[in-house]
Amino acid sequence: MSRTERKRGRRVEQILAVAAELFGERGYDAVSLEDVAERLDVTKGSLYYYFAGKDELATAAIETLGSDWTGRLEAMAASAPGSAGERLRALIRAHVAIAVREYPAALRLFLVPRTWPDALRARITEMRRRHDQVFRTLLAEGLESGEFAVVATGTTLQAMHAAMSQAPLWCAGLAEDEQERAFDELADTLMKLVSPGVGSAR
Amino acid sequence: MSRTERKRGRRVEQILAVAAELFGERGYDAVSLEDVAERLDVTKGSLYYYFAGKDELATAAIETLGSDWTGRLEAMAASAPGSAGERLRALIRAHVAIAVREYPAALRLFLVPRTWPDALRARITEMRRRHDQVFRTLLAEGLESGEFAVVATGTTLQAMHAAMSQAPLWCAGLAEDEQERAFDELADTLMKLVSPGVGSAR
Amino acid sequence: MSRTERKRGRRVEQILAVAAELFGERGYDAVSLEDVAERLDVTKGSLYYYFAGKDELATAAIETLGSDWTGRLEAMAASAPGSAGERLRALIRAHVAIAVREYPAALRLFLVPRTWPDALRARITEMRRRHDQVFRTLLAEGLESGEFAVVATGTTLQAMHAAMSQAPLWCAGLAEDEQERAFDELADTLMKLVSPGVGSAR
Amino acid sequence: MSRTERKRGRRVEQILAVAAELFGERGYDAVSLEDVAERLDVTKGSLYYYFAGKDELATAAIETLGSDWTGRLEAMAASAPGSAGERLRALIRAHVAIAVREYPAALRLFLVPRTWPDALRARITEMRRRHDQVFRTLLAEGLESGEFAVVATGTTLQAMHAAMSQAPLWCAGLAEDEQERAFDELADTLMKLVSPGVGSAR
DNA sequence: CATGAATGAGGCTTCATTCAT
């Protein structure tokens, strides 16, 4: 890889970092290329040297965003000590914290797919799958050891993700310490989904 | 009420039905007045005869949608027999079924807060509150009788709603009977949130 | 003239009165047919039963406005006692008072002609001519008796009209009594245009 | 200032020249951005590269126009020889000549106050004030030396400006030499406003 | 006569995209 290519690579990363941040904050429609360019002290047109268009930039940005996000969760899952339950709870808290603080509009980002080209959609799906895998693995571990019990693995994961990614909506106006408490409550609440014990309240 | 007024009322309802469907499918930004008008075989400008603008149309559409939805759940909650648990489970199933079958993407409608005028936001919030109340009441009943136990009422409701309203995303391609099973699984899963027993898996 | 025709005539007059008021207040562009209709408690469409379109309505309204205005000045010119100078001064004051208080945007109204059909333009011109005549007659009288002296009759009248019709612009925010003083000052100032004495300050 | 900036500056000037002409000819409401763009052989949207919107463009156009105009009058007032009367008369002639020949309908530009944002209105007011100042200064000089006499300074200036800026309306169709005569007559007529002697003809 | 409804043209504005330099 030549020096030029590395340089280009770095530039691309810079752009993606900024784009991920903006898209994550405001969602696809509310971010214009002008916004991205301005934050980079660059002209709109320059972005086209690196990306074919807004969709491609957005997809790449989502991938960056997801990669960063997943990467941090993976690292935490791998390194965290404690029982499966302790680690899962930590994972949930971390996920929610990232969602609320860094990518409050990530949910919005995943709800535009109807208009997106299939190719991009596939990559987004793949990215979500990888993200999901972190939780799935930990869940499987706890299930195998008997520490967890669920009604159905897939459904449980879906419900967890739904709650975690919507958290920014209701944590929007909270103060720092109120948010911390909200995270705790949400984590504790979601842990009930995997709790053995009486099962569901039916 | 004169015949003319009834006629106008019916027209408004037609428009709202179409608008609710479209906004529910694609979200606020991705629906243009042109889209709504076309679906009604009418010109864009005509919509302004009934609504002052896009915001007002969208709000009315949401209100219509939410009112119908909430009304049905309220009726069910009032009439359903059985324990609090049985009724809550039925409510969850009904909610999800409506979401998936009739308003497959209502979720998108709630994700535009950044752009909406305060007045409209207030009405949407009020609508959500009323919707929430149905579940909250039932939950309170079960908690009082000791049939339920939760970490925190608000958080539990938020998590439930999140999972229920995102259901359409992952139930999209399922066959009729697969959907039924998915509803059951989701209901059972969410019931764990209110289950007494060991509490969270911490 | 049948009863029906008289009734229609009265309706037309009502409409014109309202239209003259509105156009005189805000100018041509800033008044919509909706505005006129609303003030009459009538539907937009109904206006088309009496007038072929906005232009025709506006022209007729201008004529009404001008007729009313000119009529009052004519009456005053005919009945007022005193020297030509005293009567001219009274006329100026009356003109300005009407302009400022009742038709503050009349000036605006006369500045749209570029877009108007020739037929309408002719009528407006004719109307202005008649309006002008009141002043011209009085001026001629004073000139003949030697009470007045002007550089050139036409130019003097133009200058007077210009100053009188622009008065609303600078009298806009004044209080009642300040306006009265402004009227006096303007009248006195303009009377210098017809003063004999040293002629111009050249 | 870089070459690029100079180029942009020139483009802005081109646009402003065209805009000033059009707005001056027809008034604010009767000119669309499409009109301006077409005259520049450019698309509507391109104008937004230079101006934030119609209001800003119009204000800048007025400012350009007024600045040029005032500048020339200031220069003339400063350099012209002769008594205050001679200089004032020259100033009036120059003002009218510019109005009629170069900005034949600038008057229209000043007649949109109802619709304009406060900020822009303030700048227009300021511009008019500066314009006014040229005449006011000269008038004050003549008053102090006893060469002039007026009823009221402000009113006199208003009347003068009104007559001068409406001149294009009645000088529209005149031939070159007729215009010259009209300018003379108007100047002589307006000079009566500052003439000592018998005062007003009351 | 009057209304309610609809239309269509036009206006302002935004923005992804292109391209010569």
Added chain:
DNA sequence: CATGAATGAAGCCTCATTCAT
């Protein structure tokens, strides 16, 4: 590589006008 400039499509909105009832 990057920029400045321009484009064109699309969006929201207003309003004069038409017309069946």
